Amino acid sequence: MNWHEQGNMKAAMEELIRGQEQVTRLQSMLKDMLPPEYPSGPAADLLIEVLSSFSKALSLLDLGSSAEANPPSSNGGVRRKMQSPRRVSCRGRQHPNTCRTTFLKTIEDGFTWRKYGQKNIYGAKHPRSYYRCIHKHGQGCQATRQVQRTEQDDSTFAITYMGDHTCTDATTPRDQPTHHDITSGSNTAAANDRRATPPSSALGNPKQECEEEVISNHSPSTPSSSQLLKLPALSALEGSSPPMAQLMEAVSEQYCSLEMEFDPSEFKLEDMFELSHDGYNC
DNA sequence: GGAATTTGACCCAT
DNA sequence: ATGGGTCAAATTCC
Numbered sequence: 001m002n003w004h005e006q007g008n009m010k011a012a013m014e015e016l017i018r019g020q021e022q023v024t025r026l027q028s029m030l031k032d033m034l035p036p037e038y039p040s041g042p043a044a045d046l047l048i049e050v051l052s053s054f055s056k057a058l059s060l061l062d063l064g065s066s067a068e069a070n071p072p073s074s075n076g077g078v079r080r081k082m083q084s085p086r087r088v089s090c091r092g093r094q095h096p097n098t099c100r101t102t103f104l105k106t107i108e109d110g111f112t113w114r115k116y117g118q119k120n121i122y123g124a125k126h127p128r129s130y131y132r133c134i135h136k137h138g139q140g141c142q143a144t145r146q147v148q149r150t151e152q153d154d155s156t157f158a159i160t161y162m163g164d165h166t167c168t169d170a171t172t173p174r175d176q177p178t179h180h181d182i183t184s185g186s187n188t189a190a191a192n193d194r195r196a197t198p199p200s201s202a203l204g205n206p207k208q209e210c211e212e213e214v215i216s217n218h219s220p221s222t223p224s225s226s227q228l229l230k231l232p233a234l235s236a237l238e239g240s241s242p243p244m245a246q247l248m249e250a251v252s253e254q255y256c257s258l259e260m261e262f263d264p265s266e267f268k269l270e271d272m273f274e275l276s277h278d279g280y281n282c
Numbered sequence: 283g284g285a286a287t288t289t290g291a292c293c294c295a296t
Numbered sequence: 297a298t299g300g301g302t303c304a305a306a307t308t309c310c
Binding site: 116130146 | 300302303
């Protein structure tokens, strides 16, 4: 690891530690606000999960740095290559500057897609499916997307969009799979897709999308951090008290400053290191 | 029979 | 050399 990578690593750890402290403060505030008979609730549970995520991320980074310092020499010299040494998404050949990833409970997004490939990804539990817009030939639409189940949650799909729709489908606002409207849509590859269809649990519930979306920093239409990440349970508390709102904003920004295409299912230390090479660009 | 998916092969970036 | 992305023939479904 060179000095530049070490610097990024250290900065990432510092950001995580700050975020952890702020969530702890938020937890304390929330505790004061809730009635004694209801010491916990969805918001409190969510904070516990957020704290857990921070802890895991910190321990991962810590392991990474110590492994770097003390490479394992045992195991008879036979050591499996680290998984996913390359960045697995946003590395497209056609749309290097317009990719964004969303995490949804359904692959429906309002557009009509044609599946053109599927690959088992090295080190990944689930295969990745490749779709292109059904209007590629008719209207020359260059939009494509990659769909892969996340490793933590089989019912959640990481959907990476590459290229913009130039077809007439794109003119209908309800069809735009943006972070502003990711709950709409009924006619998709999933609807037409007979075999590459996810389990019914995912399909029958178009309203089950996660509120989480990661948009690459270089995206021309990148929204503000607060727009990017608004936890539903916390949003409900907005306006409850100024310090709480400020803290929520700070925590939100903390997450977003660490964004860097952070797909929990695909997070690998080496990915982080490589991010420092190409400046977080896709 | 047409349309859509599957899957192995090929190409390309790293 | 390796893994990811795309192509296209084969297969499946309606």
